[in-house]
Every structure is written in structure tokens, then in C-alpha cells.
Amino acid sequence: xxxxxxxxxxxxxxxxxxxxxxxxxxxxxxxxxxxxxxxxxxxxxxxxxxxxxxxxxxxxxxxxxxxxxxxxxxxxxxxxxxxxxxxxxxxxxxxxxxxxxxxxxxxxxxxxxxxxxxxxxxxxxxxxxxxxxxxxxxxxxxxxxxxxxxxxxxxxxxxxxxxxxxxxxxxxxxxxxxxxxxxxxxxxxxxxxxxxxxxxxxxxxxxxxx
Numbered sequence: 001x002x003x004x005x006x007x008x009x010x011x012x013x014x015x016x017x018x019x020x021x022x023x024x025x026x027x028x029x030x031x032x033x034x035x036x037x038x039x040x041x042x043x044x045x046x047x048x049x050x051x052x053x054x055x056x057x058x059x060x061x062x063x064x065x066x067x068x069x070x071x072x073x074x075x076x077x078x079x080x081x082x083x084x085x086x087x088x089x090x091x092x093x094x095x096x097x098x099x100x101x102x103x104x105x106x107x108x109x110x111x112x113x114x115x116x117x118x119x120x121x122x123x124x125x126x127x128x129x130x131x132x133x134x135x136x137x138x139x140x141x142x143x144x145x146x147x148x149x150x151x152x153x154x155x156x157x158x159x160x161x162x163x164x165x166x167x168x169x170x171x172x173x174x175x176x177x178x179x180x181x182x183x184x185x186x187x188x189x190x191x192x193x194x195x196x197x198x199x200x201x202x203x204x205x206x207x208x209x210x
Contacts, residue, residue, distance in 0.1 A: 003110035003128070006139060010035070010132045013105045015070070017090035018078035023068065025132065032065040032139070032163070034154055036129040037111040041073045041081035041091075045127070045147050052151040054087050063158045070094050071125060072103040131157055139163070 004010060014024040025033055036053070038046045053060075053067050060067055067089040073081075078091040094103040102123065106112040111128040114121055127147075131140040131154060140157050142150070157163050 001107055001110050001112075003141065003143070004130065004138050006141060007137060009137055010130065011105075011108045013108065015092040015094055015105060016075050017092055018075060018082045018087075020075055021090070023090050023092055025136065028066045029136065030134050032063070032134060032158060033132040034060065034065055034067045034129065035070065035109075035132060036067070036127075036145075037070050037106060037109065037125055038127055039125045040071060041077045042084065046071070047081075047085060049127070049145075049147045049150060050081070050087055050091075051085055052147070053089065054085065056151040056155060057088060059155050060158070063155070063163075065158055068092060070105060072096055072106060129154060131163075 010025060012025065014022050017023050025035070034053075036049070038049060040046055050069060053069070057067065068091075069087075069089065070092045071078075072094050074095050075093045078093055081087065082091055092105075094105040096103045102112045103125075106125055109128070109130065111126050112123060113126045115124045115126065116122075126143075127145040129142040129145055129150070130138055133139045142153070
């Protein structure tokens with residue numbers, strides 16, 4: 001299925017988190033929601049990304065935003081991953097019904113795509129982040145996310161005028177400010193990120209499964 005564009009309503013769903021608790025975007029109605037899709041628990045890039053969100057969680061909380069991670073890994077895998085790295089936010093298990101089936105929520109949000117590694121093509125999760133407004137509509141989308149400084153980018157989008165209030169998006173991507181703490185591990189230089197969706201302009205706006 002296609003990616004969800006800014007301005008569209010985010011699809012509804014319910015999935016279990018690492019403790020087996022059912023979670024839904026409706027649980028966070030009235031506040032911004034950061035929904036990030038990642039390929040696999042406890043791999044290098046996914047660990048760095050999760051730890052970025054962990055370290056920046058106080059900043060997200062100050063802005064009234066919640067953070068949810070989603071991958072096709074099962075509940076038990078999420079629990080081990082969260083416990084190992086002290087991840088304080090929910091990780092949702094979007095397990096496929098069978099080996100040949102797509103994980104339903106990943107597919108619904110358009111992040112289940114064809115990927116390639118060493119010439120082999122396969123289906124998997126393309127790292128993608130959605131910023132969903134208080135009204136349940138997508139404010140911003142980051143495609144093929146590069147892990148370095150990603151949490152900072154999302155925080156800056158929330159800090160832009162209208163970001164935390166969930167108003168419709170209209171300005172250029174925000175400049176990074178280094179709000180999130182960096183993890184101990186070094187991140188590799190990454191390709192430019194593509195952010196889709198814009199926030200209201202301000203005076204200084206610039207904005208697999210492996």
C-alpha cells in the first residue's frame with residue numbers, strides 16, 4: 001500500500017507492546033504522536049535509533065508528544081530489546097499472520113516495501129517516521145530515515161509553530177539543534193533524509209528488516 005501523505009488521517013490499529021499491552025493511536029488522542037517504523041530489534045541502526053528516542057524522551061514529553069516504535073518482531077523480541085537498552089516507550093509487535101504475509105500495520109502505512117541486499121530482492125520494513133498531529137492527521141513523514149540526529153529533527157518539527165498543536169503542515173524542514181543526547185556508539189555518515197510534509201513558517205524556519 002502507498003505511504004500516508006501529510007494531511008491525511010492516520011490509519012487506526014491496535015497492536016501489543018513489549019509487555020503484551022494493547023496500544024492504539026486513539027490512546028494518545030489530543031496530543032502529537034511520533035510513530036517510527038524500524039526493520040529489526042537489536043540490530044545496529046535500529047538500536048542507535050531507539051536509544052536516540054530514549055535519550056530524547058524528556059524533550060518529547062515536555063512538548064506533550066508520545067513515541068511509539070513498530071516492527072514485525074514478536075512481543076518477546078521487543079521485551080528483550082527494551083529491557084537490554086532500557087527503552088521506556090512502547091514497542092509494538094506487528095507480526096505477520098504467516099511467513100508469506102505482510103505485517104498488516106506496516107503494510108497499511110506503506111513502509112513494507114521491496115528492498116535489495118547483495119543483489120537479492122526481498123520484502124521488508126523501510127525505516128520511516130510519521131509525526132501525527134493531535135487531530136489524528138499526519139503532519140510530517142520522514143522517508144528512508146538516516147539514523148544520525150533523527151530524534152533531533154523530529155523534536156525541531158514539534159517545536160516549529162503548529163508542530164505540537166497538531167495544525168496542518170506548511171513550511172520547510174526545521175534545522176537541527178542537537179536537542180537529543182547522542183548515544184555512546186558512533187553513527188556512520190548517512191545519506192540525506194527525505195522529510196515529507198511541512199510545518200507553518202517561522203522567522204527562522206529551514207528546515208530492512210535486515
